[in-house]
Amino acid sequence: MYNNLHKYKSVILFALKLLIMGGAYFFIVHKITSNPIFSNSNFLELLKKNLFGNFWIPLTIVSFTIVNWFLEIFKWKNLVSSFENISFNNAAKQSLASLTASLLTPNRIGEYGAKALYYNKNKRYKVLFLNFISNISQLTITVIFGLVGIVFLSKYISFTINVVWKIIFVTVLVFLFLFKLIPTKFWMPYWIKTKSNFKKISWVIHQKNMGISFLRYFVFSHQFYFLLLIFGINLDYATSMMLIFSMYLIASIIPGFVVFDWIIKGSVAISLFGLYNIPELIILSVTSLMWLLNFAIPALFGSYFVLTFKQKSPISVIPKSVKA
Numbered sequence: 142m143y144n145n146l147h148k149y150k151s152v153i154l155f156a157l158k159l160l161i162m163g164g165a166y167f168f169i170v171h172k173i174t175s176n177p178i179f180s181n182s183n184f185l186e187l188l189k190k191n192l193f194g195n196f197w198i199p200l201t202i203v204s205f206t207i208v209n210w211f212l213e214i215f216k217w218k219n220l221v222s223s224f225e226n227i228s229f230n231n232a233a234k235q236s237l238a239s240l241t242a243s244l245l246t247p248n249r250i251g252e253y254g255a256k257a258l259y260y261n262k263n264k265r266y267k268v269l270f271l272n273f274i275s276n277i278s279q280l281t282i283t284v285i286f287g288l289v290g291i292v293f294l295s296k297y298i299s300f301t302i303n304v305v306w307k308i309i310f311v312t313v314l315v316f317l318f319l320f321k322l323i324p325t326k327f328w329m330p331y332w333i334k335t336k337s338n339f340k341k342i343s344w345v346i347h348q349k350n351m352g353i354s355f356l357r358y359f360v361f362s363h364q365f366y367f368l369l370l371i372f373g374i375n376l377d378y379a380t381s382m383m384l385i386f387s388m389y390l391i392a393s394i395i396p397g398f399v400v401f402d403w404i405i406k407g408s409v410a411i412s413l414f415g416l417y418n419i420p421e422l423i424i425l426s427v428t429s430l431m432w433l434l435n436f437a438i439p440a441l442f443g444s445y446f447v448l449t450f451k452q453k454s455p456i457s458v459i460p461k462s463v464k465a
Contacts, residue, residue: 198371201367202364202367202368202371202430202434203434205360205361205363205364205367205434206364206434206435206438206439208360209357209360209361209364209435210236210237210435210439212353212356212357212360213236213357214229214232214233214236214237215229215232215353216275216349216350216353216354216357217232217235217236217256217271217275218232219346219349219350219353220271220274220275220342220346220350221268221271222346223267223271223341223342223343223346224264224267225264231259234259234446235255235256235259235446236256236443237439237440237442237443237446238255238443238446238447239251239252239253239255239256239272239443240252240436240439240440240443241255241440241441241443241444241446241447242254242255242443242447243255244436244440249276252272253269253272253273255447256268256269256272257269257272267338270335270338274339274342274350275350275354278350278351278354279354279357279358280393281351281354282351282354282355282357282358283358283389283390283393284390284393286358286362286386286389286390287386287387287389287390287391287393288390289383289386290382290383290384290385290386290387290390291386291387291390293379293383294383294384294387294413358389361431361435362382362385362386362389364431364434364435365385365427365431366378366381366382366385368426368427368430368431369381369423369427372423372426372427373423374419374423376417376419380417384410384413384414384417387413388406388409388410388413389406391409391413392406392409395409406428406431406432407424407425407428407429410424410427410428411424411425
């Protein structure tokens with residue numbers, strides 16, 4: 142009886158792997174082939190002229206992506222160290238495989254379940270909570286810098302910024318309304334448990350987590366700025382960064398699938414950069430390349446780790462009690 146259950150469980154797990162991999166490949170290929178930017182002759186001419194004319198330019202752009210994901214993996218390794226020390230390689234497998242799984246779900250929800258599967262059942266709640274902390278820390282940095290960007294730009298584009306402030310205000314009101322609508326007895330125990338689990342993580346780990354989140358934000362926001370420079374946009378540094386900060390904040394408010402990230406950010410970026418008469422083609426080119434570099438390509442690497450995932454295989458763990 143046990144062997145039959147184990148056999149069916151293995152078949153279901155294998156089918157789930159194929160579903161995630163197939164879905165990820167389908168969405169990535171579909172978005173690349175259906176995105177008019179990637180087949181636009183003007184876009185291809187821009188790439189040929191601005192990116193491939195100098196060997197160091199594509200190398201620098203790819204380096205931004207490598208550093209971005211190195212930091213994301215190190216951030217996950219740091220958070221997991223609150224209860225278990227894992228190697229950088231295992232942190233990379235979990236981070237990239239969960240990215241692949243998240244392509245099929247809204248707001249990267251699949252990332253939570255994918256990471257949790259790498260751990261025993263008694264540790265999965267901790268993993269879910271740590272992933273929540275990881276995402277909240279990145280969102281916090283996005284909100285802080287985004288608000289700075291909006292305040293800065295409000296001097297020049299008051300109408301647009303007023304609309305953004307209204308969106309933020311309405312979002313806050315909706316959350317407050319939901320908290321008021323839902324009886325305290327339902328959400329208060331979760332709040333107390335969340336607060337307790339937060340305090341169980343050492344302050345040093347929290348500091349590292351926020352520091353790495355800031356570095357990641359610095360890296361991918363400057364990758365966006367570097368691409369603007371490559372495509373010949375001559376906006377001054379301060380204005381460019383404020384627009385980028387505002388774009389990431391507004392895009393983070395809009396729910397959606399990771400695979401549609403380039404559409405969301407592209408639409409927001411066109412609205413903001415359009416106020417400075419930046420051509421739509423260039424903005425769409427930059428947002429599409431950012432999606433390709435930071436989501437699509439890493440997700441393809443992650444699909445390998447999805448395929449090789451074995452639920453019962455022990456992760457190489459370095460006991461916390463053992464000192465080098």
